[in-house]
Amino acid sequence: MPELPEVEVVRRGLERWVTGRAIGAVTVLHPRSVRRHVPGPEDFAGRLAGRLVTGTHRRGKYLWLTLDSGDALLAHLGMSGQLLVQPPAQAAERHLRVRLPLRAAGAKPAPAAAPAERPAAAPADAVELRFVDQRTFGHLLVDTLVPDDAGRGLPSLIRHIARDPLDPAFDDEAFAAALRRRRTGVKRALLDQSLISGVGNIYADEALWRARLHWTQPTETLDRERVAAVLAAAREVMRAALAEGGTSFDSLYVNVNGESGYFARGLRAYGRRDEPCERCGTPIRREVFMNRSSFSCPTCQPTPDGARF
């Protein structure tokens, strides 16, 4: 389940393969993967054909490629999405949803040919960007760019997505103030992408374990220092995941080169039910919230008075 560090690893992996290349004839194999591109799959492919990729960007868990048309190819990996760069002749993956052929700028478009007729020795500069997604919670779409609060281009569909904690322009004070205005539990707030983006179930639990807060801690009780501690913890665990080259556990999640990331050994709370807390030895508990698991230490993270869900 890609969260911010995993998506950033994908972005970095894509950068050298896609920037400066031209997109060829896009094939949408599963319409659900472009369901948020309202004009439909044909329009999606039409807006990409012949366009040059000018850069790679990310906010929270959203990733986008800027195009020379002024638009952007926006991607969200959902729970099981992967963006792979493969040789064009590589066999199709089991859950391949969209094919985006890429060629070096200036190279002639490949002649239209059935896959079986492709030359065995494809030009070295021809690659294929592939969107593979088992559970189809992820999606791709072409969107227009609008200026963000710093005047930079942001896909219009994600205007409501807050900056993420690794963004230098993230405003800690504004976040603390917004949290205190909320009347909810701290974990629900951490998962609210309009307050802070990039934090999912795993990194929320990890940040709360490090900050010694239970997930039901009411947001209005969090003073500036507590919020600073939560943010510092989230940044620490995300940077550690990033430093390990990405990621986590789920074999579904694969980085741009098709290698499974592995950050599971750095997790102190998530997925460790009944295992001893690394600070105090108390067995980690698992509680269900919003139909998903929350892992915490009963001693370091006691359930607060006035718990909010």
Added chain:
DNA sequence: CCTCAAACCTGGAAGC
């Protein structure tokens, strides 16, 4: 505006 929960998916694991 805020809060909250349902719905959207698939396949591996666990239970029977």
Added chain:
DNA sequence: TGCTTCCAGGTTTGAG
């Protein structure tokens, strides 16, 4: 072995 149920969960949508 084979069937059923549970579980993973980010985001949008709409009700209250």
